[in-house]
Amino acid sequence: MAIRIEHKRFVGGIEGSLSKLGTFFLVLGIIGSFFAFLLAVFSKEAVFLLLIFVFMFHSIVSLILLRGFAEVIRILKKLANIQYGGEISKSFAAGDVFICSECRAIVGEKDQRKWCHKCGSSFENLLTK
Numbered sequence: 001m002a003i004r005i006e007h008k009r010f011v012g013g014i015e016g017s018l019s020k021l022g023t024f025f026l027v028l029g030i031i032g033s034f035f036a037f038l039l040a041v042f043s044k045e046a047v048f049l050l051l052i053f054v055f056m057f058h059s060i061v062s063l064i065l066l067r068g069f070a071e072v073i074r075i076l077k078k079l080a081n082i083q084y085g086g087e088i089s090k091s092f093a094a095g096d097v098f099i100c101s102e103c104r105a106i107v108g109e110k111d112q113r114k115w116c117h118k119c120g121s122s123f124e125n126l127l128t129k
């Protein structure tokens with residue numbers, strides 16, 4: 001039986017501003033790319049197509065970096081028990097990795113050998129799934 005725990009969410013703070021600035025740069029990059037596309041079409045100059053790449057690359061890199069900075073601030077505030085705006089991003093499991101308990105070498109999931117390829121230790125039940 002589980003209990004319901006109230007979790008308050010907050011907005012704002014410099015971390016919220018950094019996230020919004022990243023989104024602003026993304027929108028700016030999309031708008032700039034649109035105008036660069038129009039320039040390329042009407043002027044028939046291929047160099048403006050390169051401008052699309054520059055706009056999108058700059059805006060996506062800015063978005064990732066600014067949101068990363070915001071995340072660092074959120075984590076620091078969480079560690080210091082200070083309220084922080086926004087949410088800390090979550091990661092998801094990408095799959096299982098098997099490692100040797102003796103030498104920490106990665107053992108392939110489909111590897112049918114009963115011993116570690118690096119240190120030679122024998123496995124008992126590591127490859128059963």
Ligand SMILES: [Zn+2]
Pocket residue numbers: 100101102103104105116117118119120121
């Ligand atoms: Zn090993």
